[in-house]
Amino acid sequence: MTSRRPAYRLSANENPYPPLPSVQKILSSEAALVNRYPDRFATRLTESIAARHDVPPEHIATGAGSVGVLHHLLHAALRDGGEVVHAWPSFEAYPHLTEMCGGVSVPVPLRDHRHDLAAMADALSDRTKVVIVCNPNNPTGTVTSAAALNRFLERVPDDVLVVLDEAYREFVTEPGAPDGIEYHRDRPRLAVLRTFSKAYGLAGLRVGYAVAHEPVAARIRAASVPFGVNALAHTAAVVSLEAEDELMARVAELTAERQRVTDRLRATGLGIPDSQANFLWLPLGDRTAAFADACADAGVSVWTLDGEGARVTVGEPEANDIVVRVLSGLPGA
Template sequence: MTEVHGESDVETGVVRLRDALQGVPTYKPGRPPTQSPDFVSYKMSSNENPYPPLPGVIEAVARSAEQLNRYPDMGTAALREAIASDVGVSAEEIVPGTGSSGVLSAIVGATCEAGDEVVYAWRSFEAYPIMVALSGARSVQVPVTEDGRHDLDAMADAITRDTRLVIVCSPNNPTGPVVHTGELERFLERVPADVIVVLDEAYLEFVRDAEAPDGLAVYRAHPNVVLLRTFSKAYGLAGLRVGYAVARPQIAGPLRSCVIPFAVSDLAAKAAIASLEAKPELLERVEALVGERTRVLQGLRELGYDVPETQSNFVWLPLGSRTQEFAEAADAVGLSVRAFGDEGARVSVEAPEANTRLLQVAREFAERLR
């Protein structure tokens, strides 16, 4: 039997793979819902935007498709200029890539070697330990608080001379809360100036917490802060994979050299630019999702669920050992949710009908627990 990791015997001889691969966890994507002729199924497991792309975005992609025989612009000049104009920085400070995950992978690769450490909260985005392990570095996971928030004091305590990178996910995926401005500033004062701090703002557009930090202001005040953002969530381009980092030119330049050449397709770049041009319309959709989020959060709490505050497009149900049972109950009526072992379930905010059905599942499940 052929081994996947480490030293392997194959028909063509003996090959060696990196030892670091032995410790790489497997990413588990949100699975699709069970289909049935009795109901419309909804995928509530991947934090996708339920709205289809706007007509102008589809038209931009269609025009771009006529040039599929050509390579995209490797420097993504037009995309960088559009993002820079929207954010309020120079194009030299923008690093596009295949989703925010692709850009973060480049950041980890640019900062970490074997023996280095990366500090981040846990549970948080499950791609973090994968990227760190692939680099040969070591994950230092600092538990979130009981209400799903980053323990920034403990994260600062965890930084050592071997720390090369710190990741702050705000809002945190999968638990939902944001870090607050004061605690983040106190934390950054304790981080050595030569350690990069990535502020992962994948769900930025959904944030309504008045105490949430202004990421751009934090970035401008701290040269070692890098912002990480995406078009996959609020902008609804998950299928095209476009994200970007905002970093000082002396950091952004080397990062761009770490991104795979031609990583962002012309279709993806044109769709992202068109989405920025249609930002007011897209943000109207985001506001509708925030309204649905409030309805779902309040409904779950009224049913007795201890749901943390969420500033994203999902809610977190800390169900412990009953997590898989809840996921199966949801799937039985055509709703797929993301179960995290025996910790809890993350449920994306979807179309109103899906959210109403989720609350009904939660009501029936709560009655079974009594």
């Protein structure tokens, strides 16, 4: 059945707000210059990110979103093959990119919607080249505690590269949650991924980055496609980093809406894990398909994992309310 209502896309974890006003203003003027190639080395952006995180510019590698940077990282790490250990379900690009780069994906099941870091450590072998920790995890929104992460890192061999994928870090409100940038400072074999697609609302421009010690960052840059960050993305990201007050006000609105929707969905009786991202995980099991179909009929798209659950982006309040109504009317609610 095709809905005639306005379509709300709550399946892609996009920011429901348009780019920040200061970013929109600069994009209007910069658009007239796109007949020129961008800075191949994304110099201003690299320097801005380095200043923002108080790290050397040599620790930064940029690319087309954090997934683009991850692709370059895996291309560099898996040139001679090898395994990539990651949680599952987690970001669906991990196994895909691993296979594209000639590696073998080693998924480790979540435990209570969270990374089972002890099991992930057990899954490491002499063939492991990279282990990825998605924190907060996509699609469940859960965070790994600092204590658990510390124990895990102590077990990872020195020749394995640890990647902390922190695409949703700006939405984290849980006290004491680990900050990958701080973790990387004294860990030469740890790389952190961040993006401007989520909190900054620049998903359509495709710009992200890695923070890692110089040998790792240099290998990522060497494996990167030239001009990987286009001119508009470069400028928009630089201006976004300068608009901290605007950004945090927007993030506060989204996290408040996240809590409102969480409370209403839990009132239906469904056990929803605490999310520290801009989406919620609904563990619906065999009701997942029926829920997704009902949402589509009501004009809302959601992301699903067959037989396990649905991930729903925190979007416009009216879209979120439709999701609540659909879940409330679902058999078994």
